[in-house]
Amino acid sequence: MRRRRRRPRRGLRRRQRRRPRRLQQRLRPPACGDGIVQLGEACDDGNGDDTDLCTALCVPAGCGDGHLQPAAGEECDDGAGNGANAACRANCELNVCGDGDIGPGEACDNGPSNADNAACKLDCALAVCGDGHVGPMEGCDDGNAIDLDACSNACTVPLCGDGVVQASEACDDGDADNTDDCTDACTLATCGDGFVQAGEACDDGPDNSDGGDCTLACSVATCGDGHVHDQGSGDEQCDEGLANGPGHACLADCTLNVCGDGDLGPGEACDDGNLVGGDGCGPTCAHEACGNDLVDVGEQCDDGQDGDPDDGCTDACMLPSCGDGFVQPSKGEQCDEGAGNSDGGACTSQCKLATCGDGLVQLAVEQCDDGAGNANTHACKLDCTLGYCGDGFVGPGEACDDADALDDDTCSNTCKLPTCGDGLKQGAEACDLGPLNDNNGECTLACTAAKCGDGFVRAGVETCDDGNSNHHDACLNTCQIAACGDGVVRTGVETCDDGNTLGGDGCNAFCLRPKRVFVTSTTYFGSLLGLAGAQSKCQTRATAAGLTGTWDAWISTNVSSPATRFIKSTTHYARIDGPEIAQSWEDLTDGSLDAPIDVNEFGVAVSPSSVWTGTAAHGSALAETCLNWSITQAPNKGYDGRTDATDFNWTARSFALAATCGNYQRLYCFEQ
Structure with missing residues (x-):
C-alpha cells in the first residue's frame, strides 16, 4: 500500500510564499507611496490619494495645493486659481453670493449689505428700475413696463393717499396706517421709516444706528450682534460679535478686556486680577523684572528703579560703571552715553565731557586737539582748529602770517617770506618746491623737510x-x-603693553597688568613665625624667582586677614604663567576661581597640595591658625586649602579636614 504524501501545513506554506515577497519589499528602493516616511518626505500614507491629509507627492495636504480635501474642511481647491473674484477663494471656500467677494456670474457682492432694496441685491445682481424691488433712489418698482400704473417706468411714485397706485407711487392703500405694507407717504414699508412693520423688532427712523437702541437692520441692539451699543440706553464698551470672549479684546459681556480684570488679553504678558505690583505681574500687566527690589538672574542689584543712577544701583539693575549710560557724579563722571561713549564724541570713554584742550579730537566739532600742546602758534590752535595760512598766527611751517590778501607785502599769501616758496632752494632752506610746498607734504611751507x-x-x-x-x-x-x-606703555591709559592684545600672558587685551599670584615651591611647618614670617617667606620666594614688587601671604591671624590687609586689584588676578584666576577682588572672594592656583613662583605646575591659609573664601580670618602661626604641637590645627580646587576649598576646607600644625604645607603669595 502506497503511503500518502504529507502536505506541508497550511501556515508553513503561507510563510514560505510570503518570504520572497517580504524580501522583495526589503530590497525595493524607498519611494513616495511606499507607506514609509523617508528622507525628503513630509508624510507617506502609501495610498496615492490626493484628497486625504497626505498627497500622492508625499507632502501634507493644504489649501492651495489644487486637491480637494473635504476632511480638512475644504469646499474647493483650484490651486493657483484660488483667490479674490475666483470661483474658489483663498481659504478654499466656494465663492458664493453674500460673501462680499464678486465671483464668477456675480455683478456685485456687498456681503451682509446685500438686500433687494440695496444697490446690490440678494442674488448679487445690480438693482435696476423694473426689477420689482425698490432700490436706492427709487420711489417704487413694480417690475413692469406700464408707465401709467401705480409705478412709472422711471420707478417714481404718483400722488399718495387716493387708494390708487399711480406714477411715482410704490403703493397707495388709502389709509394712514404706517404699520402695514404701505405707509401714509405711499411708500413701501422699509426698515428706517420710523414705523415697526412685520419682521422688524424696532424702527426709530432716522435715529436708527448700529450704536443705538435700534440698529440699522431694525433689530434690538444686543451684546454679541457685532455693533457697539453705546448710544441711547446702551453701555457697551465693545462688541466683536462671535469674537467676544475670554482672551479677546472684547469680553463676553461687551466690556473691554483691560489689565487687572484677571483675563489674559491681547498685548498682556500676565493678568492676575489686580493692579498691584510686587506679586510677579505689574500694574501694566507686564512680568516684573528689574525694579522689583529683588536681585533676579541677570541683575547685579535692584533698588526698585528709584530713578537715582548714582546710589550704587542703576535703573538697569546693574552696578554703576562708566559706559552704562547713567551719569554717576560721585564717581567723577560728567556724562555717560553708554555705547555712544567715544574719545571722538561729546562724552569720552572716561565719561568726561569733551572739551577743547583735553587731548581728544571731538569729531565734527574740533579739527584737532593736542591738549596742553594747543597754542595759536602750534599746529593745533587754542580753539582746537588747525592752524592755516591767513589766520593771523604764525604757525608751524609758516615763516609769517599777516592775515591779509596782499601777495606783494612782507609776507606772501602762502605765509612765506619772499624767498621761501619761490621754488629755489636758498640759504637756510632745506627744500623749496614752490607751489608744491605743503605742511603735510615732503617740504613744509617754511621750506623745511x-x-x-x-x-x-x-x-x-x-x-x-x-x-x-x-x-x-x-x-x-x-x-x-x-x-x-x-609694545609701548601709554601713560595714564595702559599699565603694560607686551606687543599683543592676547589675554593670559601677564598683560591683558586692554593693556592692563593683573596682580600676580603663585603657590610656593617650598613647604613649611604651621609655625611660620607669625604673619611677618609668612610675608617674609613669600617675598623671599618671589625674589628668588626674579619677581619684582611687594608680595604678601594669603594668611590670617586673629588681628589681620587678606580682606583687611591686601591692596586689592582694580584689574585682574593671574598666575605667574599667565592664566587669570579672578577678574577682580570681588570675583576672587566670591567662593570660586577661574583657574586653580597650582603654579609656583618659577611658573612650574605643582602636584595637588595643601596650603596654609586660616582664611575663609571671602578673605576673612578663620579660628584655627596654629595659634597665629606660632606653634607646631598637636592638637593645634590650622585651616588650609587645596591647589587643585577652584571652589571654596581652594582656601578653606572644612574644620574636619584642617591640618595639624606639624604638617609641611605650601603658602599662597599675592602681589600687592
Whole structure:
C-alpha cells in the first residue's frame, strides 16, 4: 500500500510564499507611496490619494495645493486659481453670493449689505428700475413696463393717499396706517421709516444706528450682534460679535478686556486680577523684572528703579560703571552715553565731557586737539582748529602770517617770506618746491623737510604728529597713533603693553597688568613665625624667582586677614604663567576661581597640595591658625586649602579636614 504524501501545513506554506515577497519589499528602493516616511518626505500614507491629509507627492495636504480635501474642511481647491473674484477663494471656500467677494456670474457682492432694496441685491445682481424691488433712489418698482400704473417706468411714485397706485407711487392703500405694507407717504414699508412693520423688532427712523437702541437692520441692539451699543440706553464698551470672549479684546459681556480684570488679553504678558505690583505681574500687566527690589538672574542689584543712577544701583539693575549710560557724579563722571561713549564724541570713554584742550579730537566739532600742546602758534590752535595760512598766527611751517590778501607785502599769501616758496632752494632752506610746498607734504611751507616730530601729519607716512618727543602719549615718536599692543606703555591709559592684545600672558587685551599670584615651591611647618614670617617667606620666594614688587601671604591671624590687609586689584588676578584666576577682588572672594592656583613662583605646575591659609573664601580670618602661626604641637590645627580646587576649598576646607600644625604645607603669595 502506497503511503500518502504529507502536505506541508497550511501556515508553513503561507510563510514560505510570503518570504520572497517580504524580501522583495526589503530590497525595493524607498519611494513616495511606499507607506514609509523617508528622507525628503513630509508624510507617506502609501495610498496615492490626493484628497486625504497626505498627497500622492508625499507632502501634507493644504489649501492651495489644487486637491480637494473635504476632511480638512475644504469646499474647493483650484490651486493657483484660488483667490479674490475666483470661483474658489483663498481659504478654499466656494465663492458664493453674500460673501462680499464678486465671483464668477456675480455683478456685485456687498456681503451682509446685500438686500433687494440695496444697490446690490440678494442674488448679487445690480438693482435696476423694473426689477420689482425698490432700490436706492427709487420711489417704487413694480417690475413692469406700464408707465401709467401705480409705478412709472422711471420707478417714481404718483400722488399718495387716493387708494390708487399711480406714477411715482410704490403703493397707495388709502389709509394712514404706517404699520402695514404701505405707509401714509405711499411708500413701501422699509426698515428706517420710523414705523415697526412685520419682521422688524424696532424702527426709530432716522435715529436708527448700529450704536443705538435700534440698529440699522431694525433689530434690538444686543451684546454679541457685532455693533457697539453705546448710544441711547446702551453701555457697551465693545462688541466683536462671535469674537467676544475670554482672551479677546472684547469680553463676553461687551466690556473691554483691560489689565487687572484677571483675563489674559491681547498685548498682556500676565493678568492676575489686580493692579498691584510686587506679586510677579505689574500694574501694566507686564512680568516684573528689574525694579522689583529683588536681585533676579541677570541683575547685579535692584533698588526698585528709584530713578537715582548714582546710589550704587542703576535703573538697569546693574552696578554703576562708566559706559552704562547713567551719569554717576560721585564717581567723577560728567556724562555717560553708554555705547555712544567715544574719545571722538561729546562724552569720552572716561565719561568726561569733551572739551577743547583735553587731548581728544571731538569729531565734527574740533579739527584737532593736542591738549596742553594747543597754542595759536602750534599746529593745533587754542580753539582746537588747525592752524592755516591767513589766520593771523604764525604757525608751524609758516615763516609769517599777516592775515591779509596782499601777495606783494612782507609776507606772501602762502605765509612765506619772499624767498621761501619761490621754488629755489636758498640759504637756510632745506627744500623749496614752490607751489608744491605743503605742511603735510615732503617740504613744509617754511621750506623745511618733513620729519616725524615737526607737528604735521604727513599724508601716507604718518598717522599723527604731536610735535613732541614723548614716546608714551597718544602719538608715538614714530608718528603712529598709540594703541594697545604696540609694545609701548601709554601713560595714564595702559599699565603694560607686551606687543599683543592676547589675554593670559601677564598683560591683558586692554593693556592692563593683573596682580600676580603663585603657590610656593617650598613647604613649611604651621609655625611660620607669625604673619611677618609668612610675608617674609613669600617675598623671599618671589625674589628668588626674579619677581619684582611687594608680595604678601594669603594668611590670617586673629588681628589681620587678606580682606583687611591686601591692596586689592582694580584689574585682574593671574598666575605667574599667565592664566587669570579672578577678574577682580570681588570675583576672587566670591567662593570660586577661574583657574586653580597650582603654579609656583618659577611658573612650574605643582602636584595637588595643601596650603596654609586660616582664611575663609571671602578673605576673612578663620579660628584655627596654629595659634597665629606660632606653634607646631598637636592638637593645634590650622585651616588650609587645596591647589587643585577652584571652589571654596581652594582656601578653606572644612574644620574636619584642617591640618595639624606639624604638617609641611605650601603658602599662597599675592602681589600687592
